[in-house]
Amino acid sequence: xxxxxxxxxxxxxxxxxxxxxxxxxxxxxxxxxxxxxxxxxxxxxxxxxxxxxxxxxxxxxxxxxxxxxxxxxxxxxxxxxxxxxxxxxxxxxxxxxxxxxxxxxxxxxxxxxxxxxxxxxxxxxxxxxxxxxxxxxxxxx
Amino acid sequence: xxxxxxxxxxxxxxxxxxxxxxxxxxxxxxxxxxxxxxxxxxxxxxxxxxxxxxxxxxxxxxxxxxxxxxxxxxxxxxxxxxxxxxxxxxxxxxxxxxxxxxxxxxxxxxxxxxxxxxxxxxxxxxxxxxxxxxxxxxxxx
DNA sequence: TCAAACTCTTGACTGAGTCCGGAATCGGCC
DNA sequence: GGCCGATTCCGGACTCAGTCAAGAGTTTGA
Numbered sequence: 001x002x003x004x005x006x007x008x009x010x011x012x013x014x015x016x017x018x019x020x021x022x023x024x025x026x027x028x029x030x031x032x033x034x035x036x037x038x039x040x041x042x043x044x045x046x047x048x049x050x051x052x053x054x055x056x057x058x059x060x061x062x063x064x065x066x067x068x069x070x071x072x073x074x075x076x077x078x079x080x081x082x083x084x085x086x087x088x089x090x091x092x093x094x095x096x097x098x099x100x101x102x103x104x105x106x107x108x109x110x111x112x113x114x115x116x117x118x119x120x121x122x123x124x125x126x127x128x129x130x131x132x133x134x135x136x137x138x139x140x141x
Numbered sequence: 142x143x144x145x146x147x148x149x150x151x152x153x154x155x156x157x158x159x160x161x162x163x164x165x166x167x168x169x170x171x172x173x174x175x176x177x178x179x180x181x182x183x184x185x186x187x188x189x190x191x192x193x194x195x196x197x198x199x200x201x202x203x204x205x206x207x208x209x210x211x212x213x214x215x216x217x218x219x220x221x222x223x224x225x226x227x228x229x230x231x232x233x234x235x236x237x238x239x240x241x242x243x244x245x246x247x248x249x250x251x252x253x254x255x256x257x258x259x260x261x262x263x264x265x266x267x268x269x270x271x272x273x274x275x276x277x278x279x280x281x282x
Numbered sequence: 283t284c285a286a287a288c289t290c291t292t293g294a295c296t297g298a299g300t301c302c303g304g305a306a307t308c309g310g311c312c
Numbered sequence: 313g314g315c316c317g318a319t320t321c322c323g324g325a326c327t328c329a330g331t332c333a334a335g336a337g338t339t340t341g342a
Contacts, residue, residue, distance in 0.1 A: 019288060019339055039329075054291045059330070061289090077216040077270075080329060094264055103262050121244050123235055125275035129218075134266035160308055160319060180298080195322045200299070202320090221298060 016068045026050050027061045028085070031071055035084040036093075036102040042083065076102075076131050092130035098139025105132060157209040167191050168202045169226070172212055176225040177234075177243045183224065217243075217272050233271035239280025246273060 009028045010020045018024065023046065030045040031037060037045070043058045062083055065071035069088070075081045076095050086104065094103040150169045151161045159165065164187065171186040172178060178186070184199045203224055206212035210229070216222045217236050227245065235244040 021289065021338075023290075056292080056331090057290050064289095073218060075216075075218040077214060077222070081218070094262060094266070096264065103264075120273075120275070121235060122278040123237065123244075123273070123275040124281055125235070125273045127274040129272045129274065131270045132261075132264070132266045133268040133270065134261075134264040137263040140265055162308075162320065164321075197300090197323075198321050205320095 012070070016070055018064065018068060018070075022050055023053050023057050024061050026053070027058060027065070028070070031062075031065075031083045032085045035086065035104070036074070036082045038080050038082055040080075074129075076133075092132065094132045094134065096136040096139055097133055098135055101136045101139075105130075153211070157211055159205065159209060159211075163191060164194055164198050165202050167194070168199060168206070169211070172203075172206075172224045173226045176227065176245070177215070177223045179221050179223055181221075215270075217274075231269075233273065235273040235275065237277040237280055238274055239276055242277045242280075246271075 026046040030042045167187040171183045
């Protein structure tokens with residue numbers, strides 16, 4: 001599905017200096033298999049696989065993944081946090097105002113024009129996050 | 142300070158089909174005078190002016206303002222909602238990861254390149270929201 | 283195998299935001 | 313100016329995502 005994400009999650013975790021546990025692998029699988037899922041959705045997926053996990057373990061795991069750049073956290077206005085395993089590129093998101101739909105969008109012109117602000121106020125800018133808001137074909141009808 | 146925002150808030154409210162009340166004028170003044178404020182900050186400012194307002198009235202008012210395009214709601218990941226009275230243009234925001242600082246940023250190239258996604262999945266896109274993340278001079282030190 | 287370090291569980295807690303019903307205020311009309 | 317319907321405001325209870333803390337359990341490297 002996505003070549004950039006290794007299927008050997010255990011090795012992937014170890015490479016990033018993390019201990020390997022069943023929960024972590026299950027969480028990794030969940031965000032790879034269900035990109036843009038909420039914490040609750042991820043918890044459900046993990047529970048389906050492992051039987052039970054505490055909510056806290058999922059929060060911890062996701063927090064660690066984000067910290068170690070194994071996952072990215074996105075949170076459009078008014079939504080709860082979502083997670084995805086696609087990291088390291090400059091892709092953005094397309095969100096429907098009517099439903100839960102969210103798509104990945106590659107940068108408009110193949111470069112990173114949005115990363116350059118006209119006046120940075122002395123900031124060191126390390127990320128430009130772009131969210132496109134609109135209506136999906138279904139909600140428009 | 143900003144010519145695009147009329148000082149006659151009562152007329153401004155009426156133009157948008159809203160009843161004029163002391164609370165609404167005070168909320169309007171608050172978001173014009175303190176852009177990027179949280180609901181709590183706005184409530185404080187309004188209370189300073191009027192003595193007391195319910196939290197609910199502020200939420201309602203801000204909700205109506207956003208609905209009638211008198212205000213814009215912004216909510217960077219991990220932050221609570223912020224409001225600003227600058228609407229109708231294509232400006233974006235620069236946010237410090239270390240503190241509460243947030244600046245307005247005009248579109249990088251003066252046009253609206255970010256409004257065009259390469260693949261819109263059939264969506265009707267009406268807004269592109271850009272948040273630049275970084276570190277302000279103070280937090281960097 | 284063993285100990286140290288790390289991870290998971292449980293349960294209580296915080297705080298932003300929402301819901302709802304009744305009271306107060308606004309604005310058009312007589 | 314006074315009245316009345318519609319809108320707005322208030323207070324309080326409630327929801328829900330997310331956090332904190334402490335102890336039990338698991339992983340890892342020697």
